[in-house]
Amino acid sequence: MATESPAWRIKADSETVERDLTRLVLTLVELVRQLVERQCVRRMDQGDLTEEQIEVLGVTLMRLEEAMTDLCERFGLTPEDLNLDLGPLGTLLPTE
Numbered sequence: 001m002a003t004e005s006p007a008w009r010i011k012a013d014s015e016t017v018e019r020d021l022t023r024l025v026l027t028l029v030e031l032v033r034q035l036v037e038r039q040c041v042r043r044m045d046q047g048d049l050t051e052e053q054i055e056v057l058g059v060t061l062m063r064l065e066e067a068m069t070d071l072c073e074r075f076g077l078t079p080e081d082l083n084l085d086l087g088p089l090g091t092l093l094p095t096e
Contacts, residue, residue, distance in 0.1 A: 019075060022075045023075075026072065027082040030079075030093065031092065033061070033064050
């Protein structure tokens with residue numbers, strides 16, 4: 001009699017493990033990027049940054065967003081793929 005493995009078990013498939021690991025890493029990078037972006041906006045709204053700092057942060061955040069887009073395209077992922085479903089907690093990344 002064959003028993004089925006529980007649905008919660010990880011199925012390590014050599015063909016999908018690279019994509020899944022990439023998805024996880026990019027999800028974490030995207031989470032940190034969004035947190036840094038929010039922190040920059042908060043500091044800017046409070047007047048804690050000079051015009052030069054605002055310019056540097058803006059360019060840096062734009063480049064990081066472009067790099068994330070390029071990496072997602074390279075690995076066949078969409079922004080929605082990075083938003084992990086945490087079950088009853090909702091999704092990891094805020095939806096806009």
